[in-house]
Amino acid sequence: xxxxGIVFGCFIPMHKGHESLIKRALLENDRLILAVCGxxxxxxxxxxxxxxxxxxxxxxxxxxxxxxxxxxxxKKLGLDGTFTHENWVLWGNELFEQAGISPDSAHFxxxxxxxxxxxxxxxxxxxxxxxxxxxAVIRVSGTEIRNNPTxxxxxxxxxxxxxxxxxxxxx
Numbered sequence: 297x298x299x300x301g302i303v304f305g306c307f308i309p310m311h312k313g314h315e316s317l318i319k320r321a322l323l324e325n326d327r328l329i330l331a332v333c334g335x336x337x338x339x340x341x342x343x344x345x346x347x348x349x350x351x352x353x354x355x356x357x358x359x360x361x362x363x364x365x366x367x368x369x370x371k372k373l374g375l376d377g378t379f380t381h382e383n384w385v386l387w388g389n390e391l392f393e394q395a396g397i398s399p400d401s402a403h404f405x406x407x408x409x410x411x412x413x414x415x416x417x418x419x420x421x422x423x424x425x426x427x428x429x430x431x432a433v434i435r436v437s438g439t440e441i442r443n444n445p446t447x448x449x450x451x452x453x454x455x456x457x458x459x460x461x462x463x464x465x466x467x
Contacts, residue, residue, distance in 0.1 A: 298402040301325035304368070304391070306333050307349050308340035308438050309445075309456035317407045317429055325405055328363045329395045335371035343442045343465065344456070356455050366394035384416045399424075 301321030305314055321328050332350045334340060340349065350367045357363040368390050375383050392399045404424040406417060414426040441448040445466045449457060452466075460466035 298327065299325040300397065300402045300404050301328045302331070302391070302404060302406045303328065304331035304333055304408075306338065306340060306438070307353060307456070308334070308338075308344055309349075309441060309460065310353065310453035311436075311438060311441060311451050311456075312453070313409065313431060315453055317409070320427075320429065321405065321407050322362065326362065329391065329397070330357065330363055330365045331368050331391055331394075332365065333368045333370065335369050338370070340442070343445075344459070348459070352455050352459055356453075364395050364397075366391065368394065379412065379416060381416065381419065385420055388417065388420055 301324060303314075303317045303321050305317075307314060318328070318330065330353065332346075332353050334346045334349070336346045338346060340346065344352075346367075346369070350365075354365045357365050368387065370377070370387075373386050373390055375386065388399070399421060400423070404421065406414070406421075406424060406426045407429055408414060408426070409429050409431040411428055414428055418424075418426055436448050436451050441451060445452065445460060449466055452460065457466060
C-alpha cells in the first residue's frame, strides 16, 4: 500500500517550520498532498493574498511528480473559522476531493505542529497516522514574520522571500 503524507497550512508566508514538515513528509512517504488553506480576504490579504500563496507553492513543486498541491478555500466551503467537528469533516472531504484520492486508498501520514488538529482529525480518520512535529524548528511565528519581515527574512522560505523582495514587501 502506498504511503501518502499530508501537510497543510496558510503559508503566510511559508517559513522554515513549514519547510521542515514538507521535507520530513517527502522523506517518509511515496507522495505528498500539500494543501494551501485560507481564502482571498483572510489575514494574509495585505501581506500575501491567498491566490499568490497558492501560485508560489504550485510553482515550487511543479517539477516534483510526488507532490499534489491543492487549494482549500475556507469561505467557498462556508467555514466560519471555528474548529468544530463538522467543519473539520467538510475540510477533510474537500482535501481528499481536491487531491483526487480516497481517504481509505492508501496509508496516510499527517504532519502538523498543532496538537488540537491531531485530536480533531484523528476522530475523523482513525486509521491514519498523525505526526506532531516539534515547533522548535522555528522560534518565530508567521505573525511575527508578517509584522517585521526584514528582521525575520532568514526564516522565510526562499521562493516566498524572493516574491516579497520583488514586490517591495521585504527590503
